[in-house]
Amino acid sequence: MPRYRITYEKRDSACFVPHIVLPTVFARAAGRASHSENGDCELEPIIFQMTEGFSPHAKMSFASELPVGVVALKEPVDMWLINILSDSQFESWSKSLPKGFKLISFFEVPEGSPSISKSCHISEYLLKVRSADKVEPVKNILLDLAENMTVSSGNEGEFFRFAVDNHAVTLGVIVKKLISENAVEGWHELCIVRVRVGGVE
């Protein structure tokens, strides 16, 4: 039975959907996917493998938890299905997700591959500080914590681009540090985008 690595986008209002309900959100959308809104031919249902234990649920595994309020452009997740996933099923699944979610790509993970948290352990972020006078202190702390610090300029103002190893430091820890060092007051002063999560082959 196949294991798929799927990437998805979490934008707009979906950014506030907490990590803990994501399995439910994806599983329900999969349930809706075989039902066609336009009355076209019905697709084969997308059926998950279920976990063992007292309360079985759809088997899926996320690379790294994304805090609420963070925009994500390409989040990987592994989904264990019963059957082969077709392109049309995948497309319908994406359309069946709540506003702000979108599936981007999928491929079958070869048997015996390492877990998703092992293979996708580097997160790349864009971070912007809302008030200009707090940019410098934030930058200095980030330089201490993150690798590959670059500053990217765009039309939307200045975003810091940086990458971290999920196993070494999470976004939550970074923001906590920014707050404890009085660089910012809280998450609301930051605009954060997780660009991608991956690994070094």
Next chain:
Amino acid sequence: MYPEFDDPYWSLLAQVKRPSRYSGSEWRACLQPQNPGNGNSEKTLSKAAHSEKRGQTLMFCLAFPDVYEIGMSYYGFQLLENLLNNIPNVQADRVYCPWSDMEALLRESSLPIVSIENKIPLDLFDVIGFTLQHELSYTNILTMLDLSGIPIRSSERGNKHPLIIGGGHGALVPGVISPFFDILCIGDGEEMLPELCSCILETKGETRDKRLKACSDIQGVYVPSLGSNKVKRVFSINMPPIPDSLIVPSAPIVHDRAAVELFRGCSRGCRFCQAGMVTRPVRERKAEEVVKGIRNLISKTGWEEAGLLSLASCDFTDIEHVLKSLSSNSEGHSGFKVSLPSLRMDAFSVELAAGMERVKRGSLTFAPEAGTQRLRNVINKGVNDEDIESSLTYAFSKGWDRIKLYFMMGLPMETEKDLEGIVEIAERAMRIARAQKNKRAQINVSVAGFVPKAHTPFQWEKQNSISELREKGRMIKGKMRNRNVTINYHSPEQTFLEGVFARGDSRLANALELAWRDGARFDNWTETFDLDRWNKAFERAQIDTETYTGERAVSESFSWDFIDTGVTKSFLLRERERALSEKVTRDCRSACGSCGLQELGCNLSSTGREV
């Protein structure tokens, strides 16, 4: 590049507890954008459409005066939003009450609350329709109006303000809230709203007074500013169609399942129960319709669980047939679970539950309501000792470990023996568990203070005071020695406030406003409730709360008497007499009690007269 961050609400959402309460990432069938995942363009599109079409479209906001996870569990809004959006020229959104943290941020940043679907500020709607489910959520209504820049009192609102409408059980006892509402709907929303909407749409541009006058001609509409003339509750003798789809949340909510109503009304006639009196007659769906409806909703919504709703689901004529038909779907990977709330306390019901529960044996909940047979006869709760014994035996033998038992204290004609009876039933449950060799058994007893409700046979009764209820609660707790039984009783202070409003009149509106101005919010939440605030408000408004919670004379005319629910006052009085002489009245399904509905098309009235 990332327009999300330009949203003025974004930084507020980043600061509150549970931002998903407000962000509105839900799935719904009709609003699915043509371009998948392109949420932003959908929003702008409908906003543009909104300003353009505002002249000819009725903008209706369904407002729930509690937080999202409570309000989103309410089936009524699923039904009404579906109904309203299917009326041409009507656009319906929903809104829930912001929790205190969000309220503070909104005030600080001078931002209004906006609807979930299209993020429209409430004052731009033509109509805001509140559901009145619970007395202790009334202050939240004022919060929601105030945060939208809408004057809280009807008399202070002008032509440019939305019409503020109320419906639900609270509208049947309208005194307390009447000064805050322009229109109250007495009856089933799906029966009344289409006509009301077209009246409001047709009178667009006219003065507020003219519009209200026009609406007052519609059956079941009560316009408080035009005086209290007799209003008959509007209901259909047929059930409304099952919605074709439902809105699916992406946030944890209290009742997270696809719900379908089995029937409305209740034939049991429990004398304390307002719902059982004011939703008569019993109106059942066809079993096939239920089965088809659930299958459709599960496939369209993706929900993994379906809930069969009603006041007493095991009473549904074809319940076995329905569950059997659905059980073929409950196996395998794409299966779904069926849940049956409001389980009756007898062997038949537990057997049904046992046949249904898939894999997991959670907890079972029963409501014997009173500790002795005598008191159960007084309240007409049709549960006897044998039912209690057999249902508990069956439940433990079938592998349930946790049993929840609901009781009331402060019931009319209650003695100490009845309270001891609660402890005895809990202990008996533990004995049964031991006999069934169930070592993990846990009994959870919950005792609520009885609140006499309007439109019931107990509307004349005295409510226990805060100290009486506290003493009784402590007494019950103190008598319980078994470690595997936990006993909780509801806050007597909140029960008190609920009781004041449950039989309240318009004089209480001042106190409500004063308490709210003093900071009263979410009074049904123990963490936010503050009795002192209310006592101060009552004092300042010169209200003697005893007038409301005390015994009422049979000769007294009530502020809700002009509302005709269909159940006659003579029936309520007759039931009161029977209660006082400990006489049981039979279930409507076996004998008609002539409550008044027999004249209004009740299907059960042909069962023969109660002797």
